[in-house]
Amino acid sequence: MTEPDVLYTDLAFVKSRGNAGKDAASTEPETNYASLKVVKVQSQPPDPNGAKLTWSKFTTERKALVAFGVLLISALVALCWVAYQNVQLKKNHQQLLSDHDELKNSWPATQESICRRCETNWELEGESCYYFSEIYLTWESSRRFCQRETADLVKIDTYNEQRFLQLRLKDIMSSPEDKFWIGLSDSQQEGQWLWVDGSRLDSSFKFWGRNQPDNYQPDKGGEDCVRIGAKLARSKFTTERKALVVFGILLISALVALRWLAHQIVQLKRNHQQLLSDNEELKNSWPATQESIRWRITWELEGESCYYFSESFLTWERSREFCQHQTADLVKIDTLKEQRFLQLRLKDIMSSPWDKFWIGLTDSQQEDQWLWVDGSRLDSSFKFWARGEPNNYQPEEGGEDCVRIGEKDSSTNVQNWFDKVCAVPHRWICEKAAQKGLPRCVL
CATH class of the missing domain: 3.10.100.10 (Mannose-Binding Protein A, subunit A)
Incomplete structure (x- = not known):
């Protein structure tokens, strides 16, 4: 029993006798009575030699040891976690450094000039x-x-x-x-x-x-x-003469504008059917999958080649360096279909008739010996020079040894090559081969 107090009973039997003076016949039988005696006994201590404890009793020292043990294990677990995180952080840091160096090395040379700036007042x-x-x-x-x-x-x-x-x-x-x-x-x-x-x-x-x-x-x-410095001195005209000159200029401008608008209307009617035909052909030759249509943000897929049309302006040499950084080169035009595709594309993105694009054709090694960037000669039976080109118009600048392309006002005229001084900044077109089996260009 586990209770601290145990009750014990002692029974004592007492035999009662009848009265002596009464009749023996009326004597009642003997009756036994029990007296209950309660004794309270103190519980005995457990046997120290092998008796089973029923309730664990820890001292304060044992509790402290358990608490310190738990804290020590937690500290070791935390230390291991921190060490693991430190190793991962170092690996990530090294990877970031490597990526940073790779980005710096692969960054186009044009960014250096784009980020240049001068001091105040310069x-x-x-x-x-x-x-x-x-x-x-x-x-x-x-x-x-x-x-x-x-x-x-x-x-x-x-x-x-x-x-x-x-x-x-x-x-x-x-x-x-x-x-x-x-x-x-x-x-x-x-x-x-x-x-x-x-x-x-x-x-x-x-x-x-x-x-x-x-x-x-x-x-x-x-x-x-x-x-x-050259600043024209003000001409001393009277107010009336100035007004006449201004009205004369306005009148001539209006006549020229009317003549130009009439010509544009006639030209628009003539080219309407041709433009519809060109648009239909362009839609049919567009990549079939919607994935490639959504993808074409920087490089554009046409046939077996990928094309990049720049938005900034560089010299011919710097333009070619940019393309080579992209594992490409300035475009080489091999077919009439390719020439026609480029003309249609440039007509949409040229901001003015002078906003032309460099291509990979030059005679900088020997005058009039036109070579593509891959070293091949220009086929004399396959060329698209504009009227009067090439004319080497600026000999004082060393000659016009590089070729640019583009005709803003026409979608049908493929004769749109122009020679130009190579040091003049222009936009440019890069070309590289597309990977077979893929519906888009890969960077």
């Missing part, structure tokens, strides 16, 4: 920064000012740079005589014009004004430094 054009002063100094003082800015007076190397400076100065010059110093001088030897970097002025590349240089002031030591 203007970015091409790969150079320009500062146009608002104060007046001598040529020597102007040069010292530039040198303090870790720069020098401008040296003009290209026709594009000369044109940029002329257009910019036209806006900021306050009068025809408000000209700007450039880094050209013959102060060391009369008639020997040198740039500030010590190089001689190229006799085939100069932009002197009419009757210049004339060394007009010999009494002051001569005119040995060069300034730039």
